[in-house]
Amino acid sequence: MTKIRVHEYAKQKNVSSKDVINKLKEMNIEVSNHMTTLDDSTIDKLNHSIKPKTENKQAAEATQPKTQQSNTTSSTVEKYEEEANEKSNTVNKEKLKKKPPVKPVAGKTSPQGGQRNNFNKGKGNNFNNRNKNNKGRTQTQTQAPVQKRKERELPAKITFIESLTVQELAKKLHREPSEIIKKLFMLGVMATINQTLDKDAIELIAGEYGVEVEEEILVDLTDLESLVTDDAPENTIERPSVVTIMGHVDHGKTTLLDSIRNTKVTEGEAGGITQHIGAYQVEVSGKKITFLDTPGHAAFTTMRARGAQVTDITILVVAADDGVMPQTVEAINHAKAAEVPIIVAVNKMDKESANPDRVMQELTEHGLVSEAWGGDTIFVPISAKQGEGIDTLLEMVLLVGEVEEYKANPERRAVGTVIESRLDKGRGTVATLLVQNGTLKIGDPIVVGNSFGRVRAMVNDLGRRVKEAGPSTPVEITGLNEVPDAGDRFIVFEDEKTARQVGETRAQRQLVSSRNEKSVVTLDNLFEQMKQGEIKELNIVLKADVQGSAEAVAASLQKIEVEGAKVKIIHSGVGAISESDIILASASNAIVIGFNVRPDVNAKRAAEAENVDVRLHRIIYKAIEEIEAAMKGMLDPEFEEKVIGQAEVRTTFKVSKIGTIAGSYVTDGKITRNSSVRLIRQGIVIFEGELDTLKRFKDDVKEVAQNYECGITIKNFNDLKEGDVIEAYIMEEIERK
Numbered sequence: 001m002t003k004i005r006v007h008e009y010a011k012q013k014n015v016s017s018k019d020v021i022n023k024l025k026e027m028n029i030e031v032s033n034h035m036t037t038l039d040d041s042t043i044d045k046l047n048h049s050i051k052p053k054t055e056n057k058q059a060a061e062a063t064q065p066k067t068q069q070s071n072t073t074s075s076t077v078e079k080y081e082e083e084a085n086e087k088s089n090t091v092n093k094e095k096l097k098k099k100p101p102v103k104p105v106a107g108k109t110s111p112q113g114g115q116r117n118n119f120n121k122g123k124g125n126n127f128n129n130r131n132k133n134n135k136g137r138t139q140t141q142t143q144a145p146v147q148k149r150k151e152r153e154l155p156a157k158i159t160f161i162e163s164l165t166v167q168e169l170a171k172k173l174h175r176e177p178s179e180i181i182k183k184l185f186m187l188g189v190m191a192t193i194n195q196t197l198d199k200d201a202i203e204l205i206a207g208e209y210g211v212e213v214e215e216e217i218l219v220d221l222t223d224l225e226s227l228v229t230d231d232a233p234e235n236t237i238e239r240p241s242v243v244t245i246m247g248h249v250d251h252g253k254t255t256l257l258d259s260i261r262n263t264k265v266t267e268g269e270a271g272g273i274t275q276h277i278g279a280y281q282v283e284v285s286g287k288k289i290t291f292l293d294t295p296g297h298a299a300f301t302t303m304r305a306r307g308a309q310v311t312d313i314t315i316l317v318v319a320a321d322d323g324v325m326p327q328t329v330e331a332i333n334h335a336k337a338a339e340v341p342i343i344v345a346v347n348k349m350d351k352e353s354a355n356p357d358r359v360m361q362e363l364t365e366h367g368l369v370s371e372a373w374g375g376d377t378i379f380v381p382i383s384a385k386q387g388e389g390i391d392t393l394l395e396m397v398l399l400v401g402e403v404e405e406y407k408a409n410p411e412r413r414a415v416g417t418v419i420e421s422r423l424d425k426g427r428g429t430v431a432t433l434l435v436q437n438g439t440l441k442i443g444d445p446i447v448v449g450n451s452f453g454r455v456r457a458m459v460n461d462l463g464r465r466v467k468e469a470g471p472s473t474p475v476e477i478t479g480l481n482e483v484p485d486a487g488d489r490f491i492v493f494e495d496e497k498t499a500r501q502v503g504e505t506r507a508q509r510q511l512v513s514s515r516n517e518k519s520v521v522t523l524d525n526l527f528e529q530m531k532q533g534e535i536k537e538l539n540i541v542l543k544a545d546v547q548g549s550a551e552a553v554a555a556s557l558q559k560i561e562v563e564g565a566k567v568k569i570i571h572s573g574v575g576a577i578s579e580s581d582i583i584l585a586s587a588s589n590a591i592v593i594g595f596n597v598r599p600d601v602n603a604k605r606a607a608e609a610e611n612v613d614v615r616l617h618r619i620i621y622k623a624i625e626e627i628e629a630a631m632k633g634m635l636d637p638e639f640e641e642k643v644i645g646q647a648e649v650r651t652t653f654k655v656s657k658i659g660t661i662a663g664s665y666v667t668d669g670k671i672t673r674n675s676s677v678r679l680i681r682q683g684i685v686i687f688e689g690e691l692d693t694l695k696r697f698k699d700d701v702k703e704v705a706q707n708y709e710c711g712i713t714i715k716n717f718n719d720l721k722e723g724d725v726i727e728a729y730i731m732e733e734i735e736r737k
């Protein structure tokens with residue numbers, strides 16, 4: 001085994017250790033420094049990518065792993081490797097000169113000039129290494145007059161996404177796959193028609209034909225964050241600062257917000273009736289400041305938890321008569337974590353017991369040192385109640401804003417964050433958006449969190465209709481298909497179709513991912529969850545045997561209202577309860593009601609796995625009663641139906657006096673003599689009643705277990721058919737939780 005260190009290798013090759021280390025990094029081989037020892041395989045790889053600066057054949061050979069040195073011509077690949085090792089750069093260049101001119105490959109990411117050198121990079125798989133090894137050989141081989149047959153013209157350019165198979169590449173190049181395979185073989189790669197070629201390989205092969213290659217990079221439109229591009233500095237202008245007021249309970253956050261709003265908003269806006277939309281803007285010395293109107297750090301934290309950083313500056317309100325309290329400290333920590341500058345408003349200065357020095361002292365312990373004491377935190381004494389010090393406070397906000405230079409580009413399509421949202425009876429979904437960059441306009445196609453729509457109407461914080469909202473402006477919009485959450489990001493798309501697609505895909509993903517998070521609703525725990533305010537709507541997935549009954553059950557269910565909580569049918573359909581019904585129910589925390597239908601096998605399994613409550617009924621009023629009782633917390637199924645088994649009807653015999661005997665096979669569980677049965681045909685309940693006789697051969701038996709055959713007759717029912725499923729169930733007493 002040849003063991004040498006990086007620097008020794010570098011010396012042999014007459015290159016710098018740094019070059020060797022960089023090369024290794026390109027090949028994803030971790031080395032800590034120039035003293036790292038290299039093993040044979042690494043040396044081997046290096047030998048193929050690092051050529052000595054001067055001809056130093058001996059040195060190169062010295063670092064060849066022994067296996068290769070002693071090799072003769074046992075395999076094509078090794079032979080090529082030898083050749084490659086023996087040829088110096090000069091020889092290759094000469095060969096290159098002899099080569100017919102090759103059109104440059106203007107790949108998006110790597111022009112052909114660089115591709116050969118890069119060909120070995122990173123992946124370290126045999127495929128790539130081999131190619132690199134055979135560089136010299138390739139170029140000789142490809143000079144051979146390849147095409148004698150009439151062939152379709154080569155395309156000028158091909159595109160690909162991520163990778164192509166040999167077959168796909170051949171098709172794109174209008175060549176036979178065998179030809180591509182041959183070319184790959186020349187490069188030392190034994191490829192099959194279905195082999196996947198990476199970008200480098202595609203470029204190399206296409207390069208052989210002089211065909212340009214372009215890699216198409218797919219942008220995931222549903223990843224809203226990834227769509228937000230940076231603005232060139234020359235396109236940005238100053239924007240208003242966005243301020244959040246935080247502090248301990250009763251220290252005066254709301255009073256301060258009101259005070260700022262009352263003194264500033266109405267100035268120059270005669271008659272403007274301020275409207276609470278979750279944020280407002282004031283104008284100070286000709287400049288605007290945006291305040292988030294939700295005091296406390298809950299909102300701040302919620303938004304941050306969702307990755308939305310909306311606040312630029314925090315005003316920390318500390319009552320001068322109370323000093324630093326637990327929530328003051330929490331607020332400081334939140335602001336610090338978000339790296340948001342803090343301005344301290346020492347409030348209630350009008351009070352006799354006010355002790356601003358104490359506040360300053362206490363805050364010092366939390367890293368907020370006032371300028372007066374040599375620190376860099378701005379402290380402003382105020383009385384929110386009497387409106388004193390407010391102007392100074394706002395001046396300070398402007399000052400911090402100027403220093404921090406908050407900027408945005410009003411010319412781009414808007415992006416921002418949801419501040420508040422709700423469902424309005426008359427207007428539908430209403431959301432307050434804070435435009436953080438760009439300008440939001442009426443009619444803009446928009447994706448907001450997992451909802452989408454077009455901006456139908458916009459109202460500002462003064463209740464006025466506006467057509468546009470620039471950076472740092474809060475506006476209330478309507479026109480979304482669903483209510484988004486506070487902290488959700490929004491982004492305007494160029495066209496409505498894309499917005500819809502992105503919105504729908506995001507909503508779908510959300511459904512799937514939320515599946516496991518929520519606590520599951522069952523009728524048994526429904527009342528508890530309603531009491532705790534966790535449920536205002538009982539989601540139901542409804543399946544019925546015919547459309548008419550689905551509609552009838554839905555209509556009756558929707559009439560149920562118990563203390564403000566209502567039923568919401570999120571899906572209704574005809575046919576057996578399927579796995580996808582269960583998944584939907586699970587995702588939306590719904591209960592499944594089957595009316596004259598049963599779950600199929602997969603649905604049953606899914607319902608168990610997902611803990612979805614499936615209720616099966618045959619009589620409308622019983623279904624209604626059950627749901628209503630559950631919502632009232634009066635559910636009393638002391639007995640619950642328990643399915644004990646299923647049998648499949650394989651054949652039928654008609655016997656006079658007895659009726660139809662179903663020759664059946666127990667597919668699941670067991671069938672007992674005393675069980676009730678239901679006859680299911682293609683997922684639909686045909687009949688429900690009692691089992692009459694249960695026989696094995698000629699004998700009456702008490703039960704028949706899974707995988708056994710039996711003869712079954714059902715009381716008062718003879719319409720048994722091959723393929724029917726007989727479901728046996730018993731009523732079992734259940735313990736109430």
Ligand SMILES: Nc1nc2c(ncn2[C@@H]2O[C@H](COP(=O)(O)OP(=O)(O)OP(=O)(O)O)[C@@H](O)[C@H]2O)c(=O)[nH]1
Nearest residue numbers: 248249250251252253254255347348349383384385
């Ligand atoms: N004397 C005096 N009282 C004030 C001042 N600012 C607020 N208050 C009073 O302090 C009490 C609490 O004020 P809020 O503005 O409700 O305090 P908050 O921080 O919003 O309280 P929470 O919303 O409960 O967290 C109210 O009774 C206010 O009138 C002030 O500058 N001087």
